[in-house]
Amino acid sequence: MPRIRSSPNSSLPNPNAPPITTTTISTTTIHTNTTVDPAAAAVAGFFNNLLNKIPLPRWAIYTIFACGALLIxxxxxxxxxKCCCKGKKKKRQKKTDEKINLNGVNGKTTTALVQPDVTDVDYGATKEKQRGKFLYSLEYKAAQSELIVGxxxxxxxxxxxxxxxxxxxVKVYILPDKSRTCETKVFRNTLNPVFNEQFTFQISKSSLLNSTAVMQVFDFNRFSxxxxxxxxxxxxxxVDWNHVIEEWQDLAGPAKFEEENLGxxxxxxxxxxxxxxxTVVILEAKNMKSMDIGGSSDPYVKVQLALxxxxxxxRKTSIKKKTLNPYYNESFTFDVSFEQIQRVNLVISVWDHDAMTRNDAMGKIFLGCDASGNQLRHWADMLSNPRRPVAQWHNLLSAEQVNSTLTLKKKIPLASKLPF
Structure with a gap:
């Protein structure tokens, strides 16, 4: 390397001269050998041009790329x-299949297919037990010919x-006559209701041995x-009638032979x-029983008060021709004082109109303080909500059932003998 040195003109130092400084300058030359791949350079140039065309800063572009990569x-x-879970499930299924196949090889395959195993019977029983348990009582008084169902x-x-x-x-009735159907009051929002109600049925000893007591537990719905x-x-x-029967039983599913549906x-x-x-507003009816030969009916509704x-x-509604789902929306207003409302029963009956013959009864119910079940609840809701309409659906009963329970007298006494 070349060096530049500065020295004095004379070899002897001059005491009056300033001190001499020596400066050494070194120059280093660095040679870098770089080998550039043309393909890589072309790709880098392409991406640089592409990034330059995007109207976003570089940091935003890099952030978007990072998020996309993370999402992928x-x-x-x-x-x-998911693939791993599927593989595990298949392995488990194979193991269970192998176990079932091993247990099934017992030389009695045909019998096992025809006759259900004990485990199958128990499984069906557990299904029925899920409906709940029911406590009832039965007592028969032979002297009065009375059956008391608790x-x-x-x-x-x-x-x-x-x-x-x-x-x-709970709805209670006796088959096969079914002359009377009784209902308990409704208990709201509970799976463990305590009813403690009794119903008395007039039935002879001879008819008792050929009868069936039916107790059905329903879930109440106002509009369905x-x-x-x-x-x-x-x-x-x-039943052993020598003493009062009181026992728990598991509720079973509804029987296939249900009672006749009157709508x-x-x-x-x-x-x-x-x-x-x-004010009584007859709104509509549905699933009525067909009374005419063509499979239809001409229904109208009769609204009656009994004091x-x-x-x-x-009063009565208009007649709806050839329909089993009539829509009325007809209103009737009666003058009933506050003293009379406690002694009044409202009877709603549906009739099939016949031009040439006598009109046929299609179904009937009554409401009031003498009613029970859903009918009594509807009446109580009306009284507890004055000046407010309360609507509800009701299942129609046969006219014989309602008449035997209500036992109306035919004629009203003269005005001078009225108790009001």
Whole structure:
């Protein structure tokens, strides 16, 4: 390397001269050997040009690329995990199949297919037990020819509503006559209702041995069909009548041979105590029984008031031709004082109109303080909500059932003998 040195003109130092400084400058030359790949350079140039065309800063572009790569990675991980789970399930299924096949080789394959195993019977029984348990009592008084059916309580009923609960009530009747149907009150939002109600049926000793007591537990719904939770059917000929029967039983599913369906009717009630006005609005009916040869009917509704078990006032709707699902929306207003409302029964009956012959009864129900079950609840809701209409669907019963329970007298006494 070349060096530049500065030295004095004379070899002898001059004491008066300033000190001499020596400066050494070194120059280093660095040679770098770089080999550039033309293909890589072309690709890099292409991406640089592409990035330059995107109207975003470089950091934003890099962030988007990083997020996309992370998303793709997560998707790949989920797919791998799903494939692994499928593989494990297949292995488990193979193991269980192998176990079943090994247990099935017992030389009795044909018998196993024809006759259910004991485990199958137990499985079906557990299904029925899910409907709940029911406590009832039976007592027969031979001297009075009275059968007393006690509806005590239920436990662990099947939930029928979305909230995991039910609104249970019990319907009781005796087959095959079924001259009377009784209902308990409705219990709201419970699977363990305590009813403690008794119903008395007039039945002779000879008829008792050929009869069946039916106790059905329903879930109450105001604006739709009441769903059955379970039922008990007791053959009364198998009962020991020497003492009172009281026992728990598991509720069974509804029998295939259900009672005759006479249809349903929807109407609203409204009572204004200050004005003494009772308004009944017949809204509609559905699934009515066909009464004519063509499979249809001409239904109309009769609205009747009975005061002190005597026929009092009545009105009727228009006739709907050739239909089993009539729509009326007809309103009727009656003058009923606050003193009379406690002694009044409202009778709703549906009739099939015949031009040439006598009109046929299609179904009937009654409401009031003498009613029971859903009819009594509807009446109580009307009284507890004055000046407000309360609508509800009701299942129609036969005219014989209602008449035997209500026992109306034919004529109302003269005005001078009225108790009001």
């Amino acid at each position: 990675l997560l998707i790949c991980l989920c797919i791998c995990k 509806i005590k309580q239920a436990n662990s009923l099947k939930a029928m509503d979305l909230g995991g609960t039910s609104d249970p009530y 069909k009441h769903n059955i939770i379970g039922e008990l059917r007791l053959q009364l000929c198998d 349903e009717i929807c109407f609203s009630l409204r009572y204004v105590p200050t004005a003494g006005k009772l 002190d078990k005597r026929k009092w006032k009545k």
